[in-house]
Amino acid sequence: MSDHTHTEDPERLAEFEARVAAGEQVETGEWMPGEYRQEALRLIQMHANSEIMGAMPEREWIPRAPTLSRKMALTAKVQDEVGHAQLLYRVAETLGRSRVQMIADLIEGRSKFHNVFHYPAETWADVAVIQVFVDGAAMQTQGALRSSSYAPYARVMKRICYEEDFHIRLGLDVYRTLADGTPRQRAMLQDAITRWWVPLLHFFGMPDRVSPHTEKMLRWRLKVKSNEELRQQFLRKFVPIIQEAGFTVPDPALRWDEASQRYAYAEPDWEELKRVGRNQGPKSAERLALRQDYHRRHRWVREAVERWGLLAA
Amino acid sequence: MGPARRLSALEQDVWAVFRQATKHDPHVYVGDVHASDPEMALLLAKEQYARRDPCVNLWVVRYSQIFATDYGDADMFRPATDRSFRFGGSHRDQQRVYREAGRRRDDEE
Ligand SMILES: [Fe+2]
Ligand SMILES: [Fe+2]
Numbered sequence: 001m002s003d004h005t006h007t008e009d010p011e012r013l014a015e016f017e018a019r020v021a022a023g024e025q026v027e028t029g030e031w032m033p034g035e036y037r038q039e040a041l042r043l044i045q046m047h048a049n050s051e052i053m054g055a056m057p058e059r060e061w062i063p064r065a066p067t068l069s070r071k072m073a074l075t076a077k078v079q080d081e082v083g084h085a086q087l088l089y090r091v092a093e094t095l096g097r098s099r100v101q102m103i104a105d106l107i108e109g110r111s112k113f114h115n116v117f118h119y120p121a122e123t124w125a126d127v128a129v130i131q132v133f134v135d136g137a138a139m140q141t142q143g144a145l146r147s148s149s150y151a152p153y154a155r156v157m158k159r160i161c162y163e164e165d166f167h168i169r170l171g172l173d174v175y176r177t178l179a180d181g182t183p184r185q186r187a188m189l190q191d192a193i194t195r196w197w198v199p200l201l202h203f204f205g206m207p208d209r210v211s212p213h214t215e216k217m218l219r220w221r222l223k224v225k226s227n228e229e230l231r232q233q234f235l236r237k238f239v240p241i242i243q244e245a246g247f248t249v250p251d252p253a254l255r256w257d258e259a260s261q262r263y264a265y266a267e268p269d270w271e272e273l274k275r276v277g278r279n280q281g282p283k284s285a286e287r288l289a290l291r292q293d294y295h296r297r298h299r300w301v302r303e304a305v306e307r308w309g310l311l312a313a
Numbered sequence: 314m315g316p317a318r319r320l321s322a323l324e325q326d327v328w329a330v331f332r333q334a335t336k337h338d339p340h341v342y343v344g345d346v347h348a349s350d351p352e353m354a355l356l357l358a359k360e361q362y363a364r365r366d367p368c369v370n371l372w373v374v375r376y377s378q379i380f381a382t383d384y385g386d387a388d389m390f391r392p393a394t395d396r397s398f399r400f401g402g403s404h405r406d407q408q409r410v411y412r413e414a415g416r417r418r419d420d421e422e
Contacts, residue, residue, distance in 0.1 A: 029384070
């Protein structure tokens with residue numbers, strides 16, 4: 001694979017950029033700049049990692065879900081998330097890294113996953129917050145990526161968004177049950193909102209500096225909207241969901257600015273995001289250890305399947 | 314047209330999945346699964362691609378068995394000459410004659 005400093009044939013590069021600028025998409029096997037391939041792979045691999053790690057906090061709640069129907073809906077949702085990981089690892093694979101390698105990268109801590117999945121899901125209200133707000137945040141990013149220039153990614157994103165929409169509705173049902181519930185249930189939900197607020201702001205990343213790199217990512221449509229644009233899109237939709245149910249956003253500086261149609265908010269601690277990104281979040285080590293453990297325990301299955309495949313071929 | 318190109322899969326065990334929603338519909342490519350044999354491929358395809366969408370039948374095909382044209386050759390699908398004769402638009406008058414054919418006799422009766 002070509003590295004960052006690899007220089008492309010300027011004519012081919014110009015032709016590629018013109019095609020992408022005209023709204024065309026790139027298919028597997030078509031020529032693409034080495035840096036495009038590398039960046040697309042990095043993004044999609046991280047997305048795939050996040051789906052599989054994202055299944056973990058909710059999975060912990062399957063045995064403890066309050067009713068049978070909640071348990072079944074939650075199980076279905078967790079299956080969707082693992083399914084998303086499967087779809088995305090396959091797309092990443094078309095860019096030149098094997099799924100086996102990517103799973104190893106993840107559990108050995110060489111690749112990243114989204115910040116929100118490094119935090120604990122302490123109560124049942126966390127499940128509501130994850131389904132409404134974390135999936136809601138992901139939906140902003142993923143919705144935009146339906147017009148990604150990498151065609152296999154854009155296609156998979158359509159399918160994923162269709163399921164995410166269902167997750168948010170499912171979550172809103174839990175959210176409203178708690179919001180209409182006893183004072184204790186409401187207090188539990190407020191507590192979860194308070195704890196998740198900063199990780200949710202972090203989710204979209206730092207406000208982009210107008211760096212040549214960001215510009216290139218936008219020009220190549222590997223990024224469709226800027227971090228801040230996506231964060232504002234999220235706030236416009238989800239702050240009212242918190243406030244209209246009578247809950248408080250734990251940021252006294254939060255206010256809607258009519259003129260700019262944007263929310264002003266207190267700058268969160270970006271150092272925390274960086275720490276979490278280095279797998280130093282409150283649950284990073286524990287969740288990676290659990291994945292490693294399952295990976296070890298399932299080795300015999302992988303070996304049996306592989307041997308059977310050799311026999312069947 | 315260039316030589317038929319085998320889709321390159323990184324691994325031996327990638328299968329393309331085709332889902333048929335109802336017997337009135339054709340099978341449509343919906344995505345891939347990794348599996349070491351057809352039974353496993355079908356099982357995973359069912360879990361991944363038919364757990365919500367309607368389905369009466371699934372096909373799985375090993376990637377190594379798929380031959381494809383090259384995107385670089387997409388020009389060949391563009392007609393070199395006027396092909397309006399393939400489309401209904403160029404036979405609009407005849408369509409009117411055909412539609413009205415029975416109607417006139419019905420009126421006379
Ligand atoms: Fe997902
Ligand atoms: Fe989801």
